[in-house]
Amino acid sequence: MSEQVQAWSERIREASAQGRALRIRGGGTKDFYGRPVAGEVLDTTAHAGVVSYEPSELVVTVRAGTRLADVEALLAGSGQMLAFEPPHFGAGGTVGGCVAAGLAGPRRATAGGVRDFVLGAKLIDGRGDVLKFGGEVMKNVAGYDVSRFLAGSLGTLGLIVELSLKVLPRPVTEATLRFALDEAAALHRLNQWAGQPLPLSASVWQDGVLHLRLSGAGAAVDAAIARLGGERLDDAEADVLWRGLRDHRAGFFEGAAPLWRLSVPSDALAVALPGAQLVEWGGAQRWLRSAAPASEIRPRVAALGGHATLFRGGTGGEEVFHPLPAPLVALQRKLKHAFDPAGIFGPGRLHAGL
Template identity: 60%
Template sequence: MEQVLQEFKDRIAGATAERPLRIRGGGSKDWYGGALRGDVLDTRGWRGIVAYDPTELVITVRSGTPLSEVEAVLAEKNQMLAFEPPHFGADATVGGMVAAGLSGPRRAAVGAVRDFVLGAVLLNHRGEVLHFGGQVMKNVAGYDVSRVLAGSLGTLGLLLEVSLKVLPRPFEETTLAFSLSQADAIRTLNEWGGQPLPISASAWLDGTLAVRLSGAAAALKGARSRLGGEEIADAAGFWHSLREQQHPFFTAQEAPLWRLSLPPVAAPLELDGNQLIEWGGAQRWLHSSAPADGIRAAAARAGGHASRFRAGTAADARDAVFHPLAPAVAGIQRRLKQAFDPAGIFNPGRLGNDY
């Protein structure tokens, strides 16, 4: 592995703003974010589980390790990555999982990727190996770097290792279906959200609300009796299809796919196109060819933001992917980029033109 690490350092030493590096694992999320630029720096040679202590619920993994390999090891101990990271391809790696910062259906119940990152090892623009989080040191700039890396799309440096908190798998799960309008589904989810119910995922589409219950058998029996609804057959397949965007909602439409992050209590948005609602109302997927400015304005009025997740056949796939940041937040992001990558050699433009 020392030879691989030295190769990484040599590539970084030879990179420039005119010839940057495109950090890439399995490439399963190449479509996500801004334009791809630079010479590929393949992380898959830097792989393997460094440490795993099931009793402490912590696993430390190199960035090029296949995500499926980590999940298989955890499954042997009846444990899991609770935030249910989407793979979007068989070659997904742990580094790509952290860099993309995407979470699956269980995110509203347990937290996002960044909430499970305990520590990280980063190779910076000088070829220095830095340890953050629970490992060795804090960032001198004052940021919680191990969490900042989640969702940074590789723009701050080359992630070498990450330590993740894992959780036991639920004893039992079941999914219930209810016939509800979008407005009634949002209202109902918010009512249930304030009650001691073992809800671990929710999704509304075309007049049907699906709610997953996870926990002990007694808790699920009580919740089923209280909520009613009809049990869904092949519930595991249903939630997997949402996580991996293989459900017909995602695959059968050509319009751009928008991801809207809103307050859970936000009323239904009157926008052209088809919608799917997750995370108790907080995440809303929209297939629409409506103008980007109109979609983003509607999301902003509701107290949230909108990003074009996937481009449609008629859309420019690399223009204005993410919702414009507020000036103060944009300033923080620029300073982060300047502090970690002043030469602009790591994944330039993946988060936007300035990053």
């Protein structure tokens, strides 16, 4: 055990004994996400570096405080990538924060989400014990897959110390097509194309324009372009588009109204709510800029079979994530108690009272 991990274990034991809340923080690029939380900051950025990386094994193991940008640069040198295309939201974003937030970018609908790429994890629980789950190979799961449900936990179960992530080769060829379509037509086309053997890797619709990204072998991408039509963007313009979407630098995300993240079935109809909308993931993720209250937004989204998260712009007192049914609340409490019996890690960040 390193000196840093030992020091953290002792600090967590003391905080647990005293009932003192801790707020786990890496680069701070996702401080806005979730409900406000008080507590002493436990900074992870000093615990950085690559533990192991063998490109032929398609696995990288890193310390949680390692910058996401550094890991991606390392992988790019071997023609590989984190296929869930995690958002950075700033230069200081860390791998631990990336997994704890559980957020994926434009490629998520075709490649999978964060938890699909977490093979193993080492963390310190609320008792100060160092625990290890999973491993560094694809088939390592026995019993509860703890390493994967850390994705999206926002630091409320323990301090992530180390992570093993599956990586994939970068596509040989990519192309982005632009189509002039209204929302209904774009949703129809996206659901049509999803059932066909096309090398789709991302999509976004806003203000009457649909952009579609194709990724794969050159012949497959060229054949798809000939079949689909549309206007092809040059590579530089396409890169700005997808990076801006990934990191919310596009103009849509710069508005003053609260930003809602709506998760619905991909074939759901247009979400009839006031405000501006942007559609991603083949229709399964829809962003809404609206001053409408949660009491109007959440029932409408639930009626479509989905849920709504207040991603940015709340007052600080409301529930950020869609309220859970009673059985799931009970399950969350048991899980929280199992890993953090004194409730010191980010109390209330996911839901009030948890």
